[in-house]
Amino acid sequence: MSIVSEPEETVPPPVRPATPPPPSPPAQRGAWKGLALRLHFYAGLFAAPFILIATLTGVLYAIAPQLETLVYRDQLTTTSTGPALPLAAQVQAALAVNPGDTLDAVRPAPEPGATTRVLFNREGLGDSQRWTVFVDPATAEVKGELATYGSSGALPLRSTFSQLHRNLLLGEPGRIYSELAASWLWFVALGGLVLWVARWRANHKRRLADLVVPRTGVKGRRKQLGRHGTLGVWLLLGTLFLSATGMTWSTYAGANISTLRTELGWTTPQLSTGGGHAGHGGSEATEPPPAVSPATFDSVLATARGAGLDAGAVELATPNTAGATWTVTEIKSSLPNEADKAAIDAATDTVVDVVRFADYPLMAKLTTWGIAGHMGTLFGLANQLLLLAFALGLAAVILLGYRMWWMRRPTRGGTPTPLAPRGQFRKLSQPVGFAVVLGAVVIGWFAPLFGISLVAFLLFDAWRGHRAAKASSTTGA
Numbered sequence: 166m167s168i169v170s171e172p173e174e175t176v177p178p179p180v181r182p183a184t185p186p187p188p189s190p191p192a193q194r195g196a197w198k199g200l201a202l203r204l205h206f207y208a209g210l211f212a213a214p215f216i217l218i219a220t221l222t223g224v225l226y227a228i229a230p231q232l233e234t235l236v237y238r239d240q241l242t243t244t245s246t247g248p249a250l251p252l253a254a255q256v257q258a259a260l261a262v263n264p265g266d267t268l269d270a271v272r273p274a275p276e277p278g279a280t281t282r283v284l285f286n287r288e289g290l291g292d293s294q295r296w297t298v299f300v301d302p303a304t305a306e307v308k309g310e311l312a313t314y315g316s317s318g319a320l321p322l323r324s325t326f327s328q329l330h331r332n333l334l335l336g337e338p339g340r341i342y343s344e345l346a347a348s349w350l351w352f353v354a355l356g357g358l359v360l361w362v363a364r365w366r367a368n369h370k371r372r373l374a375d376l377v378v379p380r381t382g383v384k385g386r387r388k389q390l391g392r393h394g395t396l397g398v399w400l401l402l403g404t405l406f407l408s409a410t411g412m413t414w415s416t417y418a419g420a421n422i423s424t425l426r427t428e429l430g431w432t433t434p435q436l437s438t439g440g441g442h443a444g445h446g447g448s449e450a451t452e453p454p455p456a457v458s459p460a461t462f463d464s465v466l467a468t469a470r471g472a473g474l475d476a477g478a479v480e481l482a483t484p485n486t487a488g489a490t491w492t493v494t495e496i497k498s499s500l501p502n503e504a505d506k507a508a509i510d511a512a513t514d515t516v517v518d519v520v521r522f523a524d525y526p527l528m529a530k531l532t533t534w535g536i537a538g539h540m541g542t543l544f545g546l547a548n549q550l551l552l553l554a555f556a557l558g559l560a561a562v563i564l565l566g567y568r569m570w571w572m573r574r575p576t577r578g579g580t581p582t583p584l585a586p587r588g589q590f591r592k593l594s595q596p597v598g599f600a601v602v603l604g605a606v607v608i609g610w611f612a613p614l615f616g617i618s619l620v621a622f623l624l625f626d627a628w629r630g631h632r633a634a635k636a637s638s639t640t641g642a
Contacts, residue, residue: 196592198363200601203589205356207622210570212349213563219346219411220556220563222330227541227552229323237320240299240309242278249274249302252281252462252481258305259283259298260459267454268483269295271462272318272496274302275478282318294324316496317540331414340416341614347411348418348615354397354404361394386572393565396558403555410539413532418612431528437518438490438508454485461491461511468509469493472516476503490517504533587630 234241249255256271266285274281280299287296293315299308314324325334332339365371377398379391397404412418426432465481476495484491490508497503508518525533537543541552590598609616 196589197597198360199586199589200593201356201359203587203626204622205353205360207626208349208353208356209563209566211622212345212353212618213566215342215346216350216353217560217563218333219330219343220559222326222333223407224553224556226323226326226330227549227556229319229326230542230549233320233323236322237309237311240311240320241280243280243301243303243306243308244278245301245303245306246277247303249281250305251460252466253459254305255281255300255302256283256459256462258300258307259285262307262310263287263296263298266296268457269485270480270482272478272480273466275497280308282313284313317542318496337416343411344415344418344612344614345618347408347415348612349618350411351405351408352615354401354408357394357397358401361398364394386569389565389569389572393562393569396562396565400555400558400562403551404559406535407539407555410535412612413536415614417614421611426528426532429528431526431532433525433529433533434520436492436506436508436520438484438492439488439517454483455487457483464514465491465493465509465511468514468516469507472507472509472519474505474507476505478503587626 252271252273256268260268260283263285266287268283269286270284272282272284279302281302283298283300284295285298290296290312291314294312296310297313297318298310300306301308311320312324313320314327317323319327328334331343333342361376365376368375377395379388379395383391413422462481466479469479469481474493474495476497478495478497480494480496482492482494491511492506492508494506495503502522504522506520507516509515510517522530522533534543538548541549590601593601605616605619609619
C-alpha cells in the first residue's frame with residue numbers, strides 16, 4: 166500500500182508596500198516670512214547706503230531756499246521804494262549789460278522788496294540753465310547776474326544741492342545711485358512692515374500700541390529692533406511717497422512712468438503756442454528767435470492779467486520761433502494750484518489759448534502736488550520742516566538697522582548672516598512661489614535697476630552659499 170502525500174500548501178510571501186518617492190520640500194507657513202527676512206536683510210545691507218545719501222542730500226535741497234535768501238540777498242532783494250517802472254525799462258537795463266545774449270523771458274518782481282529777473286540764453290551754459298540779470302524794479306538798477314536752473318529758477322547754491330541729490334555731481338551716470346535709492350526704498354519699507362506686523366502677531370501679549378511705541382524694559386538687540394520697527398511704521402507713508410515721486414525723475418523707471426501716464430491720459434495739458442517753446446530753459450531752438458521789443462512785455466503782461474493769470478509770480482516767455490505766441494506761466498511753487506498758462510499773440514493782444522490748473526486731470530494734479538511736496542515747496546516752511554523731520558527719522562532707522570547687523574556679527578571673524586537660513590523660496594507652495602517670481606519680473610521690468618540689483622543680490626547669496634558648502638565639505642573631509 167503506497168501512501169501518497171498531499172503537496173504542502175505554498176504560502177505567498179507578504180506583499181510589501183512600494184516605497185514612496187522622496188517627498189518634495191513641504192510648503193511651510195513661515196517660509197514667506199523667512200524669505201521676506203532674507204530680502205529685507207540684503208536690501209537693507211546693500212541699498213541703505215544709497216538711501217541714506219539720498220536722504221541727506223535731499224535735506225540740503227529742502228533747506229536751500231533759506232540759504233539762497235542769505236547768500237544771494239544782494240541779488241534777490243532791494244531797499245528801494247516807490248512804484249515799479251515799466252517792464253520795458255527794466256528789460257532795457259538788463260539788455261545794456263548783456264548785449265550779446267538772446268533775451269528769453271522775464272519774471273517781474275513778485276512782491277515789494279524783490280527784484281525782477283531778466284533771463285537770457287547764453288552759449289556755454291548747461292542744460293536747463295539760463296543767464297539771469299537781477300534788476301531793481303523801482304530804479305532799473307542791475308543788482309547782479311547769476312546762472313539759474315530750471316523752471317524753479319534755482320540759483321547756483323540750490324542748483325548744486327539739486328545735482329548732488331540727483332547724481333552726486335557725476336552727471337548722467339550718477340543718476341543710477343538716486344534711482345537705486347528710490348527703487349528700493351518702498352521695498353525695504355514694506356518688507357520691514359510685513360516683518361514687524363508678523364512679529365507683533367506672534368506675541369501672545371500683543372498690544373496695538375506695541376506697533377508704534379517701543380517696549381520698555383528690553384535691552385541689547387531687542388531694544389534696537391523695537392526702535393527700528395516702530396520708527397519705520399511712523400515713517401511708512403512718507404517713505405512710500407518719496408519713493409514714488411523720486412522714481413518719476415529717474416532715468417529708466419521714470420521713462421516707464423512717463424509712458425504709463427501718457428497711455429492713461431494722466432499727463433499735464435499742453436498749451437497751444439503755434440510753434441512751441443523748445444528753446445526756453447537752456448535748450449536750443451532750431452532757428453533764430455524773432456526780435457523782441459522790450460515794450461512788448463508790458464502789453465503781454467496786461468493781457469495775461471486780463472485773462473485771469475493774477476498770481477504774483479509769473480514768467481513771460483518770448484516766442485522762440487517765427488509764428489509762435491508768447492507764453493505767460495504762473496510759477497509760485499508753494500502754491501502749485503497757481504499753475505495756469507496762457508498763450509498770447511502780442512501783435513493783437515489776444516489770448517490764443519489758456520490752460521487752467523483746475524482743468525487738469527486728477528492724476529496730473531496729484532503729480533504736480535507730489536513733485537512740489539517732494540521738493541519741499543508744496544506748503545512752504547511747514548513742508549520743509551516735515552521733510553527735515555522725516556529725513557532725520559529715516560537716517561535713524563538706517564543706522565539702527567546697521568547697529569543690529571553689527572551686534573549680530575560673529576565674534577571671531579566672518580560676515581554676519583541673516584536670521585533666516587537659505588532655501589526659504591523652495592519651501593513656498595507652487596502658487597505662492599509663482600506669484601513671487603511673476604511679481605519680481607513685472608517690477609523688474611518697470612524699474613530695471615531694481616530688477617538688476619535684485620538679481621545681483623540673489624547671485625551674491627548663491628555664491629556665499631556655495632562657498633560655505635564647499636568650506637564645510639573640505640572641513641569634513
